[in-house]
Amino acid sequence: MVSVAFPPVPATPTPAFPGEFSSARVLTAYPGPRNIALGAEMQSMQQAAAVHFFVDYSASLGNYIVDVDGNRYLDVYAQIASLPIGYNHPRIHAAIQDPKNLALLSQRPCLGILPPGDWNDLLEATLAKTQPPGLSEITTLMCGSCANENAFKAVFIWYQTKARGGKPPTEFDLQSCMQNAAPGSPALSILSFAGGFHGRLLGCLSATHSKAIHKVDIPALDWPVAPFPKLQYPLEVHATANAAEEARCLDYVDAVLRRHNVQRAASTEIAGIIVEPIQAEGGDNHASPNFFRELRQIAADHGVAFIVDEVQTGGGSTGKFWAHEHWALSNPPDLVTFSKKMQTGGYYAKPEFRPVETYRIFNTWMGDPAKMLQLQAFVDAVAHDDLLANTTIAGDYLHRGLHLLADEYPGVLSNVRGVGTYLAVDFASPAIRDLAVTRLRAIGLQSGGCGDRSLRFRPALVFQPTHAREALELLEQVCRDLPQ
């Protein structure tokens, strides 16, 4: 029973996912009996309290994830935004089953010292195709946190090399760093934003400020943090206030850089700034393209690196392959980090961020060619099935539908925002948001929260307007019964 008159579902150039289910299907209460039993068993070996449900990955298909009790959910969370083209995509199956890929899937090479013979071809067919202009240096790594930490390392090496006028480290540098002491271990920092999330390893955790429970009790580097704009919605109503808010944050960034790098009045010098195009874990916080253009310019003016963290925004869900393409920068970012949908972690960089010496940005595996095969299937599917256009069309439809729902349930939903299918909406409180996510799951919609009271949409790129319609109808069912 739907009371909002959603508009007709628009056409998309993307073919339907082969053999996909027609809708979600709930057979048991949530969680079902097999899920409960498996969770209890897992708890004896591992923390199982965060598990949504145990998945039948063989039965899952396209946009639908199937649990071990046979419940089928429309998945708009897509493995925390990391599933690029849905479950069991034929192109990925073909790559896994292709006999010529057997060897790459059967042993994990150390890519930095023993790359496979077709490594250059694999890069050309994947990361070179999705390369942001000007960022010719490609580094593959393990995951998003690893990507950000190594990007930080590349920035620190670049910054110190620049400070030395291009000379190698001195003997004193080399000796002091072995004791974690200056000058070899310099007091450098990365400036990050309140509400930002850049991972959970000790370095990137010092640049993360989304939720206290992720940070508390863990020692941190004494790195500065700047405010991120808090925009008011709808944007067109609050244009003046939002512009002032962005100017306030930019002034703050400039003041922090002056304090640290000009006045030398802080414990660290800032070597780089890291920012997400859309703060995801922090609650889907947006800023305008103009904000990012000005931020990029401030970084350049102060001679510090500008790192764009596209771990969650990258891979097409904003309708462009990289979210920072929406900004129309005249000077590209210095480094762009990625992971999630790309399956491999890593970063792109301008050539000056390649250290002269080998083994400075290095680890045992340096990524995984098995994941590059999946990335190739993804990149090919984006081109062949016009997935960016599909994402724009499906996202716009979902976006409009969310506005209609917020108009119908103004006490329940607010702050509809986003671009492409990278959308979010707020509930009245954290508790009501959590309740909504659980009730949605109980009727067949798999979604995820972010920030204090937001629900985020992060479907795969095979999410079509028909799926958007189904998501809207399920969401309305839940809105109807929530406290207004």
Next chain:
Amino acid sequence: MVSVAFPPVPATPTPAFPGEFSSARVLTAYPGPRNIALGAEMQSMQQAAAVHFFVDYSASLGNYIVDVDGNRYLDVYAQIASLPIGYNHPRIHAAIQDPKNLALLSQRPCLGILPPGDWNDLLEATLAKTQPPGLSEITTLMCGSCANENAFKAVFIWYQTKARGGKPPTEFDLQSCMQNAAPGSPALSILSFAGGFHGRLLGCLSATHSKAIHKVDIPALDWPVAPFPKLQYPLEVHATANAAEEARCLDYVDAVLRRHNVQRAASTEIAGIIVEPIQAEGGDNHASPNFFRELRQIAADHGVAFIVDEVQTGGGSTGKFWAHEHWALSNPPDLVTFSKKMQTGGYYAKPEFRPVETYRIFNTWMGDPAKMLQLQAFVDAVAHDDLLANTTIAGDYLHRGLHLLADEYPGVLSNVRGVGTYLAVDFASPAIRDLAVTRLRAIGLQSGGCGDRSLRFRPALVFQPTHAREALELLEQVCRDLPQ
């Protein structure tokens, strides 16, 4: 032409690797023409200067790695000690080709929230089988650095929770940590050893002290470092001096702990100690089982966690699955970290190291079930093919042969040391070691250096006495022409 009379090759219970080559085979100069061309091409996208050679992974088999020029090397380096059972092992092929594994290979689940239905079974068949006694908690992660950093996080959370008497963090803790400030971001540290290597991310790099070029220019946490014993060889000749050296290092550890945690005379409190059973990257530095038993006791006496980093030593190459099993500890380590041969990173821990709250030890993927399939093949092969016994037999034979070579070429080789196939030998200088590694590669032996002037043996567990004999003969060829 071999002048050392190596003893006859002993028998091993392990069957020959199916279809393996009979020996190394060199067709071109090193590096060959295709390698040179591919390296130049790679250099336009990535740092290629560290590449040994480009590999034909389809043609590689068992202990032999084949390059794109058709050269076949006996591989005693095994992808920096990360290849468990050789190239293209039939059990791994079978796992990759098994249709029931297709779904797990085709999408990467978020294991912390959406594990596959057979996840518990997969743990039972792999990491639960290789579990050190008492360490019932299993956490899967991405790589060795990620394993160590998350082990550190678990230690910090445990330590602060203990300091609070089990209570959750206060509001002040939660607020201050968002600014990277105390008390929420406490001044805690991990004590590590000179010469130790625990990875290259910002936290674990502060515990790494193997080579300055890995650390310089990167900011570090102000964490303390203790000396690691420098043993003299042969051990039986230097027993008294070595015991005194170990006592000196243990006294130092105790003094650092008193200074930091009792006298509070340093900038940080120590929450844990991390140590490798054999310092690998640092130059294959050993200490006695008694040293480790006493170190473990000192940690317990001071109420700090004892972390054993088995990233390189774990997985059987010492003849036991975990190198710390050689110590006969009465009180097990608190945490044991792993990666490399295990294909998945992660750590084992005592139950008290599981945080009460969810999402504190967490990331998007929390490991990768595709790697668990390879781990299962490895664990099954160890049991079925008696690979630990094989490793002991092959290692002892190689060890004896290295002693014979060192006797024959005393100006070239010294300090033969190790256990199982986890062996090393020193050359006269860093330059001569580098020359030896290059010349060995040129005649068909793929090995790796460690420390300043050591060569390390890290073959897969399918390395048999016949391979040891071939390695010895190739090594003798090179020794004969090096400056005595």
